[in-house]
Amino acid sequence: MNLLLLEEADFVAADRAILRDRRLKHLQEVHRAEAGESLRVGLLGGQMGRGHLLRLNAQEAELEVELLQQAPPAKLPVTLLLALPRPKMLRRVLQTVASMGVPRLVLLNSYRVEKSFWQTPFLEPQAIREQLLLGLEQARDTLLPEVLIEKRFKPFVEDRLPQLVAGTRGLVGHPGEYPPCPRALSEPVTLAIGPEGGWIPYEIEKLTEAGLQPVQLGERILRVETAVSALLARLF
């Protein structure tokens, strides 16, 4: 937790916040924070600032909060389409996505996504939000990414994807005889990353029709989480 993220509901006065949840626990157990300390804070959806820890005990922590005219770091100009990963990986990928500054994530079905993955409680809005918050705290960001869930590949790719791709460079990561993933782009990008086992040819065809060009990242097959950070670091 490199940034203590505060929400409106934490405030008991304009410049006073009280914490009682996992953030309190983290302050005590990981930071081993003590009254008098000054912490980097951010208002969820807003500015960054400092928090002065007035008191801290097993029940709650009280902070005097000073928000500065300091914006969170810029987001990447990207919409990321991700074939739904297995639940354990999903949680980590959500953190990675939030920490790297992806503003919009689409979790998409694909032939090689196991049906059971869609049943995971980690897809509940509250569970998604929890992982995104961890990613924001890690990277010192205050703006939650938007997460869209698309359980049906074909209608999404045919009807909605073309509008998402319009005005962006569309790319789909896929191993094979494709051009290498481009580097250091400044234009907006729509990037699709497949499931473990990869997209099937039909999916590549449909994604290509919707405006995504297949690109590869070398011979090595990477885990989804590694591919996400590697592709984003290469692109921007």
Add this chain to the structure above:
Amino acid sequence: MNLLLLEEADFVAADRAILRDRRLKHLQEVHRAEAGESLRVGLLGGQMGRGHLLRLNAQEAELEVELLQQAPPAKLPVTLLLALPRPKMLRRVLQTVASMGVPRLVLLNSYRVEKSFWQTPFLEPQAIREQLLLGLEQARDTLLPEVLIEKRFKPFVEDRLPQLVAGTRGLVGHPGEYPPCPRALSEPVTLAIGPEGGWIPYEIEKLTEAGLQPVQLGERILRVETAVSALLARLF
């Protein structure tokens, strides 16, 4: 497991291998493999090829193995120095390092590495090897990275690091007012990545003296695992 990694000890004849361990379990439970199937195999430390599954039961799997004159994918020209991550992260990082093709990893002490991290059983050679194998299987590689353990920062950085850096481009990832991490290098690199919380100024000073130039990857503070894949994807 995108590659079934075989070891010399698995062979009962020149072209026959028998598996009884986690690979058997994986073939049955994840691949749901059946006799007659052909699998992508590699010989640990050697060539790639095909394995024809002759039989498979709860006790063992027998494969007819045909190794081809197909080399594993090229390694990255990098030596990676990593401040020892916390045990859970260490396991994942070892997989990431192996899957991305890092040929040599140095796990290094740093002021912000908690002393308890050095006590983890995940640092035992057998445990390290296990995670590296998972990374190789993921990326379809057969060559184990070399892992060096350096529990004392100063003697390593003063006495041994300069020789590692010689003839390479030395870089240390560090947030701050430094040049951005370079892109698309073809020269060999020695890259150091700090602990959660970062290197302390003394360490940056010593690493710089040893020939590593600080570079940054933007304002966002990334988890070690994400930083490893992002920096490697940016550099090469």
